[in-house]
Amino acid sequence: MHEKIIGRRYLRELFGAIGVYWLLLAMSIAFGKELPNGPARTLILAAPVFGVALAVWAIVRQMRRVDEFVRQVTLQNIAISAAITASLTFSYGFLELAGFPRVSMFVVWPIMAASWLLIVLVRKITNK
Known part of the structure; x- marks a missing residue:
């Protein structure tokens, strides 16, 4: 309750x-x-x-x-989504050097939110 x-x-x-x-x-x-x-x-x-x-x-x-368990799982999800976001945004920086269009910083949060949601869904489906 x-x-x-x-x-x-x-x-x-x-x-x-x-x-x-x-x-x-x-x-x-x-x-x-x-x-x-x-x-x-x-x-x-x-x-x-x-x-x-x-x-x-x-x-x-x-x-x-x-509680501590929920806090731990949530922080793990955030850490994984931050790593995914960092990888994607960092990698796209190299693509910009190759001539790809510049992307606004406004896309960083949606990428992190989407990866966070994906992680939560995968964990729910796999029960991990």
Whole structure:
């Protein structure tokens, strides 16, 4: 029962943070592009980072709430996905030197999230 309670709390915190992120993102896109270059434009365009910080805070809180086994498995999954992400992004850097198009840093998180999801699914299927 305790796991369900902390799981629901985590989802509320995380999806609340994601909601703040989306709201700030929409506002920054709507208002930030029209402003002249300067500190105000920079602050408005960077405002969604506050939502990201809230998501990090929710994740850190959840990692402190779960038991040691869940924490260990989660950290293993993160470490493996970080290694996959580093390998892919590093390798693509060489492809850019060979003339491939430059890729934004915005692709790093989706690569890590996708590899993390893949690892979780493989572990569930293989029960490891």
